[in-house]
Amino acid sequence: MSGRSPARLTVLAGPTAVGKGTVSAAIRAQHPEVWLSVSATTRAPRPGEVDGVHYRFLSEEQFDALEVSGDLLEWAVVHGRHRYGTPRSPVAERLAAGTPTLLEIDLQGARQVRRTMPDARFVFLAPPSWEELVHRLVGRGTEDAEERERRLATARVELAAEPEFDHVIVNDDVARAAEELAHLMTE
Numbered sequence: 001m002s003g004r005s006p007a008r009l010t011v012l013a014g015p016t017a018v019g020k021g022t023v024s025a026a027i028r029a030q031h032p033e034v035w036l037s038v039s040a041t042t043r044a045p046r047p048g049e050v051d052g053v054h055y056r057f058l059s060e061e062q063f064d065a066l067e068v069s070g071d072l073l074e075w076a077v078v079h080g081r082h083r084y085g086t087p088r089s090p091v092a093e094r095l096a097a098g099t100p101t102l103l104e105i106d107l108q109g110a111r112q113v114r115r116t117m118p119d120a121r122f123v124f125l126a127p128p129s130w131e132e133l134v135h136r137l138v139g140r141g142t143e144d145a146e147e148r149e150r151r152l153a154t155a156r157v158e159l160a161a162e163p164e165f166d167h168v169i170v171n172d173d174v175a176r177a178a179e180e181l182a183h184l185m186t187e
């Protein structure tokens with residue numbers, strides 16, 4: 001994959017548990033030149049999640065300060081509970097350096113980026129079926145039943161927004177989905 005200067009931004013969105021994180025990790029493994037933005041969030045870390053690697057885990061007060069500072073490219077309350085946002089400066093720096101840059105964010109955030117950076121590529125990761133999506137969410141085992149219901153309610157809204165995106169990738173196979181995404185990032 002060759003860099004360009006300035007690089008275009010790619011935004012990856014899609015419903016809960018479709019595999020956005022899994023596909024993003026796969027593309028990083030195959031294409032280490034791709035930079036994946038590290039979001040800030042007020043949600044608590046899951047077991048194994050590392051501050052500064054998977055997310056910047058912030059208190060409500062720390063997130064308030066980040067928001068007020070203006071250094072968020074976008075942010076949203078996701079699944080009606082916690083705030084998530086993309087720190088602006090690291091993205092701007094990577095793009096200026098010609099680094100292919102990927103944001104893995106929710107639909108609300110994607111819509112905000114569409115308004116401010118319309119030249120970005122907007123990619124929707126879709127599940128092979130609704131049943132498979134539920135299976136993946138349950139199988140991940142990181143949310144209780146109430147949180148799973150909340151996330152599936154959001155998923156119905158997000159699936160309906162698929163036509164807003166420039167490209168759709170069906171995640172029935174992680175390696176193939178990651179290669180499709182890599183291809184889109186180099187077009």
Ligand SMILES: Nc1ncnc2c1ncn2[C@@H]1O[C@H](COP(=O)(O)OP(=O)(O)OP(=O)(O)O)[C@@H](O)[C@H]1O
Pocket residue numbers: 014015016017018019020021022023136137139140171172173174
């Ligand atoms: N193509 C696939 N086939 C089977 N299982 C998959 C596939 N892609 C991802 N998974 C599994 O589905 C589960 C959810 O994946 P992941 O956490 O990457 O989803 P996500 O879209 O990032 O979710 P969220 O938006 O809730 O953070 C994980 O257990 C992952 O291993």
Ligand SMILES: Nc1nc2c(ncn2[C@@H]2O[C@H](COP(=O)(O)O)[C@@H](O)[C@H]2O)c(=O)[nH]1
Pocket residue numbers: 014015016020039040043074075076078084085086104105106107108109110
């Ligand atoms: N608008 C934003 N959404 C984000 C960001 N980082 C992650 N997300 C989305 O949140 C949900 C839930 O994530 P989880 O890690 O709690 O399962 C998922 O859809 C992510 O894509 C962000 O910076 N902005």
